[in-house]
Amino acid sequence: MVVLVVGILALAGLTLDGGLALAAKVKANGEAQAAARAGAQAIDLSAYRNTGTLQLVPAQAVADAQSYLATVGASGSVTVSGDTVTVSITATQGTQLLGLVGISSLTVHGTGSAHPQRGVVTVEP
Structure with a gap:
């Protein structure tokens, strides 16, 4: 009977904590995407005004x-390659029921990338 109860709690934990981990992953992806968009706004204005070329200032991006990551309380790595800003976030989600079987937290990863676009309503070439 005890083994059966532990098994049922473990299955319930997979359902509950799996849902929490999925929600944490969605949040991490959203924060990474938003941070990448914030970085992609760091365009070199003098190059844009002189030549019409959209290029980033990598250090500013x-x-x-x-x-942005600090503002939302997240931490992650940011890379700039050409005109693309890529952000990767790793977060830890505490468990509710899986702690009963020795799993106290789950690690989730989120990634997002963005590059500057020209245009107001639609993207221009």
């Missing part, structure tokens, strides 16, 4: 993305 990293700083803007990290600033």
Whole structure:
């Protein structure tokens, strides 16, 4: 009977804690996407005004993305490659029922990338 109860609690824990982990992953992906968009706004205005070319200021893009992450209470890595800002977040989600079987937390990862776009209503080439 005890083994059966532990098994049922473990299955319930997988359902409950799996849902919490999925929600944490969605949140991490959203925060990573938003941070990447914040970084992608760091365009080189002088190059844009002189040549019409959208290019990033890499150091400013990293700083803007990290600033956004700090604002939402997340931490992660930011890379700039060409005109693309990529943000990766790793977060830990505590468990509710899986702690009964020795799993106290689950790790989730979120990734997002963005690049600057020209246009107000639609994206121009």
